[in-house]
Amino acid sequence: MAKKPSLGRQKIAISKIPKKNHLQVTFSKRRSGLFKKASELCTLCGVDIGIIVFSPASKVFSFGHPEVEFIIERFLAQDPAPPDSGECRLIEAHRNANLRDLNGILTQVLEELEAERKRGEALDEMRRESQRQCWWEAPIDELGLCELEQLGGSMEELKKNVMRWINELMKSENSS
Amino acid sequence: MTRKKVTLAYIANDAARKATFKKRKKGLMKKVSELSTLCGIEACAIVYSPYQAEPEVWPSTLGARRAIARFKNMSEMDQSKRMVNQQGFIRQRIVKAEEQLKKQLRENREKEIGQVMYRALVGEGLQGLTIVDLNDLGWMLDKTGKEIEERIKKLKKSAPDSEQAAPVELQADKSSEEDNGEAAPKSNAAFNDVVAAEAMQNQPWYMDLLKPRNEGNAMSLGRNDLMPSYPYKNPTPPWSNFYFP
Numbered sequence: 001m002a003k004k005p006s007l008g009r010q011k012i013a014i015s016k017i018p019k020k021n022h023l024q025v026t027f028s029k030r031r032s033g034l035f036k037k038a039s040e041l042c043t044l045c046g047v048d049i050g051i052i053v054f055s056p057a058s059k060v061f062s063f064g065h066p067e068v069e070f071i072i073e074r075f076l077a078q079d080p081a082p083p084d085s086g087e088c089r090l091i092e093a094h095r096n097a098n099l100r101d102l103n104g105i106l107t108q109v110l111e112e113l114e115a116e117r118k119r120g121e122a123l124d125e126m127r128r129e130s131q132r133q134c135w136w137e138a139p140i141d142e143l144g145l146c147e148l149e150q151l152g153g154s155m156e157e158l159k160k161n162v163m164r165w166i167n168e169l170m171k172s173e174n175s176s
Numbered sequence: 177m178t179r180k181k182v183t184l185a186y187i188a189n190d191a192a193r194k195a196t197f198k199k200r201k202k203g204l205m206k207k208v209s210e211l212s213t214l215c216g217i218e219a220c221a222i223v224y225s226p227y228q229a230e231p232e233v234w235p236s237t238l239g240a241r242r243a244i245a246r247f248k249n250m251s252e253m254d255q256s257k258r259m260v261n262q263q264g265f266i267r268q269r270i271v272k273a274e275e276q277l278k279k280q281l282r283e284n285r286e287k288e289i290g291q292v293m294y295r296a297l298v299g300e301g302l303q304g305l306t307i308v309d310l311n312d313l314g315w316m317l318d319k320t321g322k323e324i325e326e327r328i329k330k331l332k333k334s335a336p337d338s339e340q341a342a343p344v345e346l347q348a349d350k351s352s353e354e355d356n357g358e359a360a361p362k363s364n365a366a367f368n369d370v371v372a373a374e375a376m377q378n379q380p381w382y383m384d385l386l387k388p389r390n391e392g393n394a395m396s397l398g399r400n401d402l403m404p405s406y407p408y409k410n411p412t413p414p415w416s417n418f419y420f421p
């Protein structure tokens with residue numbers, strides 16, 4: 001089942017989106033992307049960030065490192081530097097160690113995902129190659145009636161063989 | 177614009193970190209501004225850095241204060257419901273990535289088993305497969321078999337004539353099918369071509385399914401009760417032949 005190609009990246013004018021559905025979808029995606037960029041900035045550069053965003057439905061989303069409340073208090077107090085003490089530094093060290101671990105896990109999963117995606121593409125390519133040589137590998141929708149009946153028959157035969165073979169294997173497994 | 181892959185970790189090199197900070201902070205501000213304009217919503221962003229005493233603020237100090245005030249006016253629950261810190265956010269990302277990974281693994285497995293199925297259909301043995309593989313193969317055969325049945329039903333509905341129809345009737349049927357607009361013209365054309373070819377050559381239709389497809393790659397197929405059940409291909413197959421005439 002091939003994935004339907006999406007519209008891809010399109011240039012968009014920066015003015016309020018006229019259609020409500022489109023606006024809601026855009027908000028959802030871009031808000032998520034914004035938080036992702038903020039999170040990366042915190043990780044890469046070790047800085048403190050706070051973001052508050054109100055949705056079209058007037059719900060509020062917020063992102064904060066180390067915490068939204070800390071950033072708000074610090075900002076309102078016009079405090080140039082965050083409170084600093086031995087205790088604070090210890091907490092910060094713990095927090096950073098924990099974040100390092102989490103980022104490590106995330107990186108790993110993303111790498112696995114990327115590898116599987118590449119494998120998927122390779123498998124698609126192999127399928128396309130063999131479809132050029134073997135008509136019966138074409139999508140079902142493209143086959144004619146007798147081709148289908150032919151193929152269906154062969155598949156039934158194969159299924160019987162498979163079931164037989166499974167029984168054989170299970171029997172030998174039980175006996176050994 | 178460099179498109180190097182960046183590791184998700186603190187940049188140790190001071191110069192590189194400062195350069196990255198400048199660029200990404202600028203990009204972040206641009207993104208929050210676009211979000212606000214495109215969706216007509218209120219927002220603010222506050223970025224502290226070791227490079228300057230005052231934080232960088234969007235849209236402005238006053239704008240940020242306004243947003244904060246609106247934020248604080250909401251109930252504790254409304255505030256915290258969609259509030260997240262680094263830890264929470266990265267965890268969410270991990271969960272999402274793992275879901276995508278699971279889905280991709282499942283898709284890839286299906287593709288693999290599909291390959292195994294098509295190879296088995298041309299006679300490659302079932303020996304190397306585990307019981308798990310065989311079960312999945314059985315599942316795939318059932319699934320594809322059902323699709324084939326559905327498709328056959330659909331085609332038979334829009335081409336109700338028997339297979340031994342004479343060419344004359346075929347022509348009439350073809351035009352009536354086009355009128356219906358229901359049948360897939362391509363597959364019916366294939367069907368009609370084959371039957372017409374048979375009628376012209378005066379042979380049983382299943383004996384001569386020489387169907388030029390894809391750069392004239394002709395192959396002959398056997399009918400279940402007359403010849404070996406697996407279709408066999410032309411002499412240069414990618415895999416070894418099970419039955420070779």
